[in-house]
Amino acid sequence: MxxxxxxxxxxxxxxxxxxxxxxxxxxxxxxxxxxxxxxxxxxxxxxxxxxxxxxxxxxxxxxxxxxxxxxxxxxxxxxxxxxxxxxxxxxxxxxMTRTFQTPRRIEGMTVRENMLVGPQNQAGESILSTMFRPGRVTRDERANLERAADLLELFELDHLADEPATDLSGGQFKLLELARAMMVExxxxxxxxxxxxxxxxxxxxxxxxxxxxxxxxxxxxxxxxxxxxxxxxxxxxxxxxxxxxxxxxxxxxxxxxxxxxxxxxxxxxxxx
Ligand SMILES: Nc1ncnc2c1ncn2[C@@H]1O[C@H](COP(=O)(O)OP(=O)(O)OP(=O)(O)O)[C@@H](O)[C@H]1O
Ligand SMILES: [Mg+2]
CATH class of the missing domain: 3.40.50.300 (P-loop containing nucleotide triphosphate hydrolases)
Structure with missing residues (x-):
């Protein structure tokens, strides 16, 4: 499978x-x-x-x-x-996925990390604890990282990838929500x-x-x-x-x- x-x-x-x-x-x-x-x-x-x-x-x-x-x-x-x-x-x-009328901002996460928390999860998840552990990045995680990078580029948010998501303007955050929804293709x-x-x-x-x-x-x-x-x-x-x-x-x-x-x-x- x-x-x-x-x-x-x-x-x-x-x-x-x-x-x-x-x-x-x-x-x-x-x-x-x-x-x-x-x-x-x-x-x-x-x-x-x-x-x-x-x-x-x-x-x-x-x-x-x-x-x-x-x-x-x-x-x-x-x-x-x-x-x-x-x-x-x-x-x-x-x-099929959705964006939220009022997207919640997750404290302490970068724009890139926001892209990786999963389409429906607004709380921040375990993926982050394993994601950057050396030698533990699985092929799926690498694929997700690449997709996140591609989407951030498409939405012209790539220069903000390592910034805290809480620093984004309201409009940029809406854009990030759209980019994030696209993660599931x-x-x-x-x-x-x-x-x-x-x-x-x-x-x-x-x-x-x-x-x-x-x-x-x-x-x-x-x-x-x-x-x-x-x-x-x-x-x-x-x-x-x-x-x-x-x-x-x-x-x-x-x-x-x-x-x-x-x-x-x-x-x-x-x-x-
Ligand atoms: N979880 C809930 N518990 C109780 N009532 C709810 C709940 N969610 C929505 N409602 C009620 O259902 C009705 C429809 O709400 P809904 O949020 O779907 O409207 P909307 O068309 O999206 O409105 P808006 O344009 O203001 O976003 C409203 O009367 C709302 O108060
Ligand atoms: Mg509504």
Whole structure:
């Protein structure tokens, strides 16, 4: 068995065109229904946007899809495999990972070390204790180090590799999160507000990187973002979530001109 293989391991089955399908997904928190009967699909190689007012259930949906929450009902299918109830780690190894709306900074770690803690682990892990022990660097670890170096170069963070990650600006840290997510060589990347709080110039940079990853690596991207202009420029189709349900979906133009979308934002946004 090859332990270095992070990618799709479904044998010679042909990959379906819908890399990700979500059916009738439901999640309750006590009396609150955060997502209710959500069904959607992402085409391979697409950039799908997910928008909706605060509290609409967008982050919850991502957590359900990526295994951080277990759904109360419904299913998630990745590359034709039912992954409902799988752990985030197992899902990442199968080709789908996410970034966090509010990435946590791990104290005492360099940028390079941040790249190596694993896609789903925000706490810092044992890998660091063994990583630099002389003579104990395994082939997998060496491969990971090389991949980290390549990605840091791609995202133009290589000059910061040995700096404490806590020294990065908010924008650079978002970039690092994106680079780190790419460590598992995903087929599908879920981005939860990647440019929130980032200055406009860096937001532009991030958009360029996201487009490049999508184009050059056939990466399917599913992205939540409140900046409507940003997401309409980047994503097609766009899914609108409101009160835990899919309100509508379609091209940016269709969504922009749908009165119900504006109403949802006025109704939902006003309360929070
Ligand atoms: N772990 C939790 N426990 C209880 N309620 C939760 C939990 N996570 C989310 N919720 C509630 O579920 C609803 C949906 O939250 P969610 O974070 O998915 O919204 P969102 O669309 O991502 O909002 P935002 O745009 O503000 O990030 C909200 O009412 C929220 O308070
Ligand atoms: Mg959210």
């Amino acid at each position: 090859s332990t270095a293989s992070y990618g799709y391991d479904g044998g010679d089955l042909e990959k379906p065109d819908q890399v990700l399908t979500v059916e009738n997904l439901r999640k309750e928190f006590g009396a609150l229904i955060a997502t209710e009967d959500v069904s959607l699909a992402a085409e391979r190689g697409s950039i799908t946007g997910l928008i909706g007012p605060n509290g609409a259930g967008k982050s919850t949906l991502f957590k359900l899809i990526s295994g951080f929450y277990e759904p109360d009902a419904g299913s998630v299918t990745l590359n034709g495999t039912d992954i409902t109830g799988w752990s985030p780690d197992r899902i990442a190894r199968r080709g 995903p087929d599908v990347l879920l981005l939860d507000e990647p440019v929130a709080g980032v200055n406009p110039a860096l937001a532009e940079d991030l958009a360029t990187y996201i487009e490049r990853l999508n184009r050059e690596r056939e990466l399917t991207i599913f992205i939540i973002e409140h900046d409507i202009d940003f997401i309409m420029e980047l994503a097609d189709p766009i899914v609108v979530l409101d009160q835990g349900r899919v309100l509508t979906e379609g091209s940016p133009e269709t969504v922009r001109t749908d009165d119900r979308v504006m109403e949802a934002y006025l109704g939902g946004g006003g309360e929070s």
